[in-house]
Amino acid sequence: MMQEAHPLEGFTRNGMIPHIWCNGCGNGIVLSEFLRALRELDYDMNKIVIVSGIGCIGRISGYINADAFHTTHGRPIAFAVGVKATRPDLKVVVISGDGDLFSIGGNHFIHAARRNIDMTVICSNNFNYGMTGGQSGPTSPLEAYTTTTPYGNIEHPFNLVHLAAGSGAVYVARWTTIHVRLLRESMKKALKKHGFTFIEVLSPCPEQYGRRNKMPKPMDSMVWFREKSVIRNRIDPLKAEITPNEIVVGEFVDTEKPEFTDLLQQQVRSIEMKLEKEGKLTIVPL
Amino acid sequence: MRRDVITGVYFALGDVACAEGAIAAGCRFFAGYPITPATEVAEHMARRLPEVGGVYLQMEDEIASMAAVIGASYSGVKSMTSTSGPGFSLMQENIGLAVMTETPCVIVNVMRGGPSTGQPTKTGQQDVMQAKWGSHGDYEVIAFAPSSVQEMFDLTIQAFNVSEEFRCPAFIMADEIVGHLRERLNIPRPEDVDLTERKRPKQLPQSYAPFRPDQDLIPPMACFGEGYRFYATGLTHDETGHPQTDSADEQTKLVQRLCDKIRRNRDRIVKVERILLDDAKVCVIAYGSVARSALAAVNRARRLGLKVGLLRLITLWPFAEKEVEEVADDVDWMIVAEMNCGQIVREVERRANHRKVTFLSRLGEDPHTPEEILAHIRRVA
Amino acid sequence: MSPSRTPLSPAQKLKIAEVEIAVIKDRCKGCGFCIELCPKHVLDYEARLNIRGAHPPYVKNEGCVGCGICEEICPEMAIFMKLKGK
Numbered sequence: 026m027m028q029e030a031h032p033l034e035g036f037t038r039n040g041m042i043p044h045i046w047c048n049g050c051g052n053g054i055v056l057s058e059f060l061r062a063l064r065e066l067d068y069d070m071n072k073i074v075i076v077s078g079i080g081c082i083g084r085i086s087g088y089i090n091a092d093a094f095h096t097t098h099g100r101p102i103a104f105a106v107g108v109k110a111t112r113p114d115l116k117v118v119v120i121s122g123d124g125d126l127f128s129i130g131g132n133h134f135i136h137a138a139r140r141n142i143d144m145t146v147i148c149s150n151n152f153n154y155g156m157t158g159g160q161s162g163p164t165s166p167l168e169a170y171t172t173t174t175p176y177g178n179i180e181h182p183f184n185l186v187h188l189a190a191g192s193g194a195v196y197v198a199r200w201t202t203i204h205v206r207l208l209r210e211s212m213k214k215a216l217k218k219h220g221f222t223f224i225e226v227l228s229p230c231p232e233q234y235g236r237r238n239k240m241p242k243p244m245d246s247m248v249w250f251r252e253k254s255v256i257r258n259r260i261d262p263l264k265a266e267i268t269p270n271e272i273v274v275g276e277f278v279d280t281e282k283p284e285f286t287d288l289l290q291q292q293v294r295s296i297e298m299k300l301e302k303e304g305k306l307t308i309v310p311l
Numbered sequence: 312m313r314r315d316v317i318t319g320v321y322f323a324l325g326d327v328a329c330a331e332g333a334i335a336a337g338c339r340f341f342a343g344y345p346i347t348p349a350t351e352v353a354e355h356m357a358r359r360l361p362e363v364g365g366v367y368l369q370m371e372d373e374i375a376s377m378a379a380v381i382g383a384s385y386s387g388v389k390s391m392t393s394t395s396g397p398g399f400s401l402m403q404e405n406i407g408l409a410v411m412t413e414t415p416c417v418i419v420n421v422m423r424g425g426p427s428t429g430q431p432t433k434t435g436q437q438d439v440m441q442a443k444w445g446s447h448g449d450y451e452v453i454a455f456a457p458s459s460v461q462e463m464f465d466l467t468i469q470a471f472n473v474s475e476e477f478r479c480p481a482f483i484m485a486d487e488i489v490g491h492l493r494e495r496l497n498i499p500r501p502e503d504v505d506l507t508e509r510k511r512p513k514q515l516p517q518s519y520a521p522f523r524p525d526q527d528l529i530p531p532m533a534c535f536g537e538g539y540r541f542y543a544t545g546l547t548h549d550e551t552g553h554p555q556t557d558s559a560d561e562q563t564k565l566v567q568r569l570c571d572k573i574r575r576n577r578d579r580i581v582k583v584e585r586i587l588l589d590d591a592k593v594c595v596i597a598y599g600s601v602a603r604s605a606l607a608a609v610n611r612a613r614r615l616g617l618k619v620g621l622l623r624l625i626t627l628w629p630f631a632e633k634e635v636e637e638v639a640d641d642v643d644w645m646i647v648a649e650m651n652c653g654q655i656v657r658e659v660e661r662r663a664n665h666r667k668v669t670f671l672s673r674l675g676e677d678p679h680t681p682e683e684i685l686a687h688i689r690r691v692a
Numbered sequence: 693m694s695p696s697r698t699p700l701s702p703a704q705k706l707k708i709a710e711v712e713i714a715v716i717k718d719r720c721k722g723c724g725f726c727i728e729l730c731p732k733h734v735l736d737y738e739a740r741l742n743i744r745g746a747h748p749p750y751v752k753n754e755g756c757v758g759c760g761i762c763e764e765i766c767p768e769m770a771i772f773m774k775l776k777g778k
Contacts, residue, residue: 053767
C-alpha cells in the first residue's frame with residue numbers, strides 16, 4: 026500500500042521533511058501548528074515572508090513553503106522591518122528562539138514592538154541555547170543547570186510577556202507546546218491582527234535543557250507543562266510569570282493602536298497632495 | 312515636474328549630493344542611524360524619500376540598519392545606508408550577510424578620525440582596508456572614493472549600478488572633508504542618467520533556483536511576494552538556497568564564485584584618473600580629499616619643471632593592480648599620500664617595486680597640504 | 693478518566709467521525725507524545741524499531757474518537773487521521 030501524504034504536505038518544502046530537530050523537540054510542534062493556522066486562515070502563501078534567526082528554531086524558515094530568509098544571529102526582526110516597510114502588502118512573520126530574539130536581538134524586539142509595525146513574532150522558548158549545546162540564556166530559570174551555569178543559574182529570567190507588553194505589542198500570548206489548539210487559535214489571532222503581535226511558546230528541549238534539569242525524556246517536559254500550566258487570560262502581564270510552582274499561560278494583551286506602515290503611508294500621501302498642490306519640492310538641496 | 316532627478320546646477324553639501332545621487336539612481340529605501348559626519352545623508356533622505364514615494368527608517372542602531380537594508384533589497388527595492396567609522400564596524404557582520412546572500416545594496420562611510428570614537432568632526436581615511444576585509448570570511452566588494460561633491464553624486468549612482476549588476480554590497484568611502492564640503496553640483500537630465508537594474512528570473516517558480524548562476528556567475532534575483540517562495544540563508548548553501556554545512560565542494564564552489572564574479576570583471580569595474588602621467592618620472596597616488604591636494608601639488612611641481620603626475624584612485628576595491636603596475640614600470644618614484652598609517656600603500660607596494668614607493672602619512676584634522684606633498688616630490692624628483 | 697487526560701479544547705463539539713490513524717513509521721523519532729497523550733489509550737509502541745531506532749506507534753485498541761490530538765501533538769508529521777474508506 027502506498028504511503029499516504031501527511032495533510033500538511035503542501036505547506037512544507039519538497040524533500041525537507043523530516044526535519045533535523047531532536048526527538049521530542051518542541052520546534053516540530055511550533056512548525057506544525059503554524060502551518061495548520063495558515064491553512065485554516067487560507068492565507069495566500071505567495072504573500073507571506075518567514076524570517077528566522079540563528080538557533081535550532083531558526084531552521085524553520087527552510088521547512089516552510091513560502092518566501093523565507095535566514096538572517097544573522099539576533100537580526101530577523103530588523104530584517105523583517107525592512108521587508109514590511111517596503112512591502113506592507115506582505116504578511117511578515119518572524120519565528121525565532123529565546124536567545125536570538127531576546128539576548129542578542131533584544132534591542133530589535135523592543136523597538137519593533139514600540140513602533141507597532143505589523144508583524145507576528147513567535148518565540149520558541151526552550152530555556153537555553155540548544156543549537157550550541159545547551160548554554161544558559163535570558164529565559165533560563167533561576168537555579169537551572171546549563172553548560173554555562175554548571176552550579177545553577179543565578180540570573181533572573183525575563184518575563185517575555187511583560188517585556189512584550191511593556192514595549193508596546195498589541196497582542197501578547199503565552200502557551201506551551203502541549204496547548205496545541207489554544208496555540209493555534211492564538212497564532213491565527215496574531216496573524217490576523219494588524220500590528221505587532223507576539224506569542225511565546227514554551228518548548229521542550231530534552232537533549233540539552235531537559236537532560237540537565239531532571240527532564241531527560243520528551244514526555245517529562247510535556248508533563249511539566251501540563252501539570253504546572255494555569256490559564257489566566259487578561260491578567261496583568263507583570264503577574265504572568267513562570268515560577269517553579271506554576272506556568273501562567275493565556276492571552277494577556279489584545280489592544281489597538283495606530284500601526285507604523287499605516288502612519289507612514291498616510292504621511293506619504295499627505296506629502297504627495299501637498300506637492301501636487303504647490304507644484305514644487307519642499308526642499309531644494311543645499 | 313520630475314521629483315527624483317532634479318536637474319539643475321546647485322551649490323550643494325557633499326552628503327546631500329550623495330543622497331540626491333542615490334535618489335536619482337532609484338534608491339527608495341534608506342535605513343540608518345545618525346553619526347557625524349554622515350548625519351546629513353540621513354536627514355536629506357528623510358526629507359526627500361517621501362517625496363519620491365520611498366521609505367526612510369531610522370533604526371535603533373547600525374546593525375539593525377544594515378539588516379533592514381538587506382530586507383528591503385530582497386523586497387525588490389534599491390536600498391542604502393550611511394554611517395561613519397564606529398557604525399561601519401557595527402555593520403560588518405550584516406555586510407557579510409549581504410555578500411553571502413548576494414544582496415544589492417550601497418553603504419556610505421563618510422570616514423572620520425579613528426580608531427574607536429576618535430575625532431568625529433575631523434576627516435580620515437583609516438577605514439579603507441576595512442571596506443574590503445571588515446567582515447569575517449573571504450569575499451570581494453566594490454568600493455569608491457569620491458574626491459568632490461560632484462563625485463559624491465556621480466559615484467553613488469555608479470555604486471548602485473554595480474551593486475545591482477553584480478549583486479554585492481558597494482561602498483562609497485567618502486571622508487569628512489568631501490562629505491561636508493560645499494561645491495558646485497551639476498544634476499543631469501533624467502535621460503542622461505544610466506541605470507542598471509538587477510537581473511530578474513526568466514523561469515517560472517517551479518524551475519527557479521535562487522543561487523543558480525548564469526554564465527556571468529551572477530544568479531537572477533527573485534524578490535519576496537512574487538510567487539517564487541525561495542529560501543535564502545547566510546549559511547553556506549547550494550543553488551537551491553538550502554544549507555550545505557558539511558560539503559567541502561559546496562563551500563569551495565560558493566565562496567569562489569562570490570569572489571570570481573567580481574574579479575573576472577575587474578577591468579570594467581576599476582576606475583582611475585591619470586593626470587600628467589605620460590612623461591612622468593614621479594607618480595603621486597592618492598584618493599578622496601587628499602587627491603585634491605595632490606593635484607595642486609602636481610600642478611605646482613610641473614610649473615617648477617618637474618616631471619610629476621597623479622594617479623587618482625576612483626575605485627579602491629577591487630584594487631587598481633594593473634593600473635598601478637603600468638605606472639610603476641615607467642616611473643622612478645611613487646608617492647602614496649593617505650590619511651592613515653599606511654593602508655592602500657601596501658597594495659601599491661605589492662604591485663610596484665617597493666623600493667620605489669614612499670608613503671606620506673597624515674593623521675588628524677586636515678588632509679596633506681599641497682606644500683607638504685610638493686616638498687616630498689622635490690625630495691625625490 | 694483522570695483530569696490530565698481530558699481533551700484540551702472543551703469549547704469544540706467533536707463529531708465522532710469514522711477515522712483511521714495513519715503512521716509514517718520511518719519519520720517517528722519515538723518521543724511518545726501521541727501514545728502517552730491519546731485520551732482513549734488507543735496507541736502503543738511497536739515492538740520493532742524503525743530506521744531511526746525508534747519504536748513507532750500503532751493502533752492497539754479500539755475506541756479512537758477522532759479527536760486529532762495525536763496528529764497535532766506529533767512534532768514529526770508522522771501520524772495523522774484520515775477518514776475511513778478514503
